[in-house]
Amino acid sequence: MIRDTQSSWASTLRHDVPASLVVFLVAVPLSLGIAMASGAPLAAGLIAAVVGGIVAGALGGSAVQVSGPAAGLSLVVVDLVHTYGWRATCMITLLAGAVQLVLGVFKAARAALAVSPAVIHGMLAAVGVIIALSQLHVVLGGSSQRSAIANIVELPGQIADLHGHKVAVGLLTITVLALWTRLPKRVRAVPAPLAALLVAALTAWTFGWDVTRVDLSDTVTEWAFPVLPQGDWHLVVAAVLLVALLAGCESLLCSVAIDGKHGGRRVDLDQELTGQGVANMVTGALGGLPVAGVIVRSTANVQAGARTRWSAILHGVWVLVFALGFGWSIKLIPLEALAALLVFIGVQMVNLGHIRKVHGHGEVPVYVVTMGAVILLGLAEGVLAGLALAALLALRRLTWVTVLKREDRDGRLHVTISGSLTFLGVPRLTHELRTIPAGAAVDLDLNIDFMDNGAFEAIHSWRLDHERMGGTVDIDELHDEWYTLAASGARMFPVKSPPKAPDRWWLPWAQRRRRPARPVVPLDGASGQEECQLTAGAREFHRRTAPLVRPIFTELARKQQPTHLFITCADSRIMPSLITASGPGDLFTVRNIGNLVPRRGSEPHDDSVVAAIEYATQVLGVHTITVCGHSGCGAMAGVLSGGVQAGSLPGLRRWLRHGDHSLATFIETEGDRLHGGALDVLCRVNVQQQLENLRTYRKVDEQIRAGKLELVGLYFDIGSARVHMVPPLRPPLAVKTDRRVTAADGQF
Incomplete structure (x- = not known):
């Protein structure tokens, strides 16, 4: 027990x-800048950083997440400060923390993950x-608008x-921020x-520039208890809920994202929401900004090697x-430098990586509408617009019906209808079915x-009409028999069919879900006491695959x-049908060690x-003969060793x-590559x-020359699971030419 405690303290x-020192150096300037963007006293940013670190860090459910004032909440806070005043905004923060606490106690945290x-x-x-636009005015020496x-x-x-001087300080700050990531790693140890x-403060002090300065020496120790907001209580309740939900969602999504960056204990979302709630109650009571999990500080914490809370x-x-001992030093920082820091942070919040991610899932309209509505209408209105559009798109995907038609060689028309068939898809379904001759x-x-x-009525009516006109319709249902049951008048299933687990036949036996061994009922005359992998696989084939492929066979x-x-090659890792996406009857296959073709008359x-x-x-x-080799071929290793490895x-x-x-041929054409990667070059x-060698057979050569x-x-390439084309040493109807094989040749 004592040894474990000593080990924990040593870690x-x-x-x-x-x-913690690295995160501290990151947190101080960011906290001051976010307080400035929020229209709050600059000391409020430091108070929120203290409370977020100590309270949320101790009570939260994440081991490495760092909480504090978040730039994403600054737009809400600045509006609340303009509407109700700073002390009333602190009360709203306190009440929002109480809401988060209640939600965490009632295990409602995972609901936040349902937000797109x-x-x-x-x-x-x-x-x-919005932050970048507003603070750009401060950098230029003016003041931001509403x-x-x-x-x-x-x-x-x-x-x-x-x-002049104010603009110079802002530009200098932005220049340092932009160039800092290109400096040597030792220099970049400073955030x-x-x-x-x-740099901005030292430059302004050295040259005596006329800039605006900030003094926190007195305001850090000032405190007054928050007051209740005055005005329509409906709007006050809405403000409390908005702060609670936005701060909660940002914290929970941040904790989930940061979980993927470390290998320690996984986050407890409900405990995290509870800890955030207590932290917001404390920061509100002390006159600080709202607290949330912050991805920048959390990422810096993980990268700096943090292990625990x-x-x-x-x-x-x-x-x-x-704040208590060195708050006087902040007066040396120009206000324009803080504004420039905010401009840089604001630009970075428009993350192109996020746009690429949502583009891959067809959600760019949600991103754009939310962004545009927040800028033009306001935060709450923009979020609601984005949620509404996301819900509409999700409903559209759930009700989208696809109808694919193709004509077989025998003249039969093959039609596949996929999706969830509801009344919303009937217009498209009816249109597609009516185009069938x-x-x-x-x-x-x-x-x-x-x-x-x-949907049933639409399909059934079309079927009856089509058969009345002399056509035939054979219906095959790949999942539950929805159509058959409805046509027979039987009771329909109340919910959607659960998706069937994929038949992962391509996985090695060792990587499939293990089942306990069981006594074997003899399979086609075989006998045994315990079912082996092959007989289990045969049973799986009979149960799942055989009914689907029986018509083909x-x-x-x-x-x-x-x-x-x-x-x-006979290598067990090469599966011809898998790497060529071929089916039964496509390939006439020959396998041997080294995929060798003995030359005519060879010994x-x-x-x-x-x-x-x-x-x-x-x-x-x-009409095609394919020779397929592979990386790391043991036969070629034996050839390269002169037969020694054959033992x-x-x-x-x-x-x-x-x-x-x-x-x-390898020595002749690739003699300069006998070292380093020689085996895989020989394989090619x-x-x-x-x-x-195939062309040493007269009949084969004649057919090649005849086209x-x-x-x-x-x-x-086994390691990358990629198939490459390998060009022949000579074209079919040309003389032999030297051809060096490179890794990029014919890559699909």
């Missing part, structure tokens, strides 16, 4: 204390734009009336915001010590997980008509590969003699040589 001293990230990212981007539109309108006049403010707590302690033979696949009465049972002869004599080539080209009439396997040593021509050259047969070389 804290080694990891958490240094990390596109709305959150759009809101934060809009807040960033709205983003007003700031844009007043900007040309502000630029025309520049204030960029702190470095920028120090002690880092966040200690960072709050350092901020408190600084009268009298056509139709195979209708219903790949659906729900069907309401309106029934047709293939009469005759095989492959189009490709596929020669590849030791081998008829198995020759027999397969003859049968494929002269009986089956394939005491005489049969293998004799077989590998067929690879001597590959080794000779071996594919080229086997294509040459009836094509040779293709493939190389499968």
Whole structure:
């Protein structure tokens, strides 16, 4: 017990204390800047940083998240300060903390994760734009306006009336922030915001520039209890809920995001929301800004090596010590430098990475609408607009119906309807079905997980009309029999069909969900006491796959008509049907060690590969022969070692003699690459040589020259799961040319 305690304290001293100092250096300038953007006393930012670190750090559910004043809440706070005054805003913060506390106690935290990230990212981007526009006026020596539109309108006049020293300090601060990430790593150990403010302050003091300065020496110790807001209580309640929900959502989403950056204890969302609630009650009572989890400080905490909540707590302690003992030093910081810091932060809040993420899921409209509405209408209105659009898009996706039609070779029309069939999709469904020609033979696949009465009536009426006009309709339901049950008058299922677990047949046995061994009922005459992997796989095939592929195999049972002869290695990691996306009857496959094709008349004599080539080209009439090698081939390693690696396997040593021509070609064309990656280069050259070996057979060469047969070389990189084209050593109708193989050749 004592040893564990000593180990814990040693870990804290080694990891958490240094990390807390880094976060402290980041937190001080950001807290001052956010307080300035919020229209609050600058001391309120430091109070929020202290409370967020100590209270939220100690009581929250995340081990490494750092809380404090958040830029995303500044737009709400500045509006509350203008409407109710600062002390009433503190009361709203206190009440919002109580709401968060209640929500956390009642385990409501996970509900916040239902908010679309596109709305959150759009809101934060809009807040960033508004902060940047408002503080740009301060950088230029003026004052910010009440709205983003007003700031844009007043900007040309502000630029025309520049204030030299103030503008110089702002530009210097932004320049340092922009260039800091390009400096050596040792220099970047000092956080960029702190470095920028120090450079600006020292430069202004050295040259005696006329700038606006801030003094916190007296205001830190001043305190007055918050007062109740005066005005319409409906609006006050709405403000309390807005602060509570925005701060709570930002904290919870931040904690989830930061969980992916460390390997420690996972976050308890309800405890986190409870801790945030207590912290907001305390910061409101002490006259601080609202508190939330902050991604910038949390990321800096993780990157600095923090392991436990002690880092966040200690960072709050350092901020408190600084505010009480060194608050006088803040008067050296120019106000324009803080404004420039805010402009830089605001621009960074428009994160292009977030735009790319939401674009991949078709949620850019939600992002843009939220961002535009927040800028033009206000924070609450913008968030509501974004949520409404996100809900509409989600409803559209849930009710979207796809109808795919294709005509088979025998003239039958194959139609697949996918999605959740509700009355909302009936117009599209009816339009697509009416385009089917009268009298056509139709195979209708219903790949659906729900069907309401309106959708059933649409499909059933079309079917009756189509059959009345002489057509035929064969319906196959891939999930539950929604149509069949409705047509028979049986009771329908009350909810959507649960999705079936994917049949992950491509995974190795060792990586599939293990099942306990069980006694075996003999399978096709086999016997055994315990079911092995192969018999279990056969049973799985009979249960899941056989019903789906039986029609195909029934047709293939009469005759095989492959189009490709596929020669590849016997290596267990190579699955021809998987890497070529081919199906039953497509590939006539030959597998051997090293994917070797013995040259005509070579020793030791081998008829198995020759027999397969003859049968494929002269009986089956394939039009392509593919040789597929792979990375790290053991056979080629044996060839490269001169047979030494074959050890005491005489049969293998004799077989590998067929690879001597590959080794000779490798030495001739790639002799300067005998070291470093030689094996994989030989594996590629071996594919080229086997294509040459195929042409030593007269019938094969004649078909190639007649244009009836094509040779293709493939190389499968196992590590990256990528298939590459390998060019032949000589074109089909040309003389042999030297060709160096590179890793980029023919990459799909």
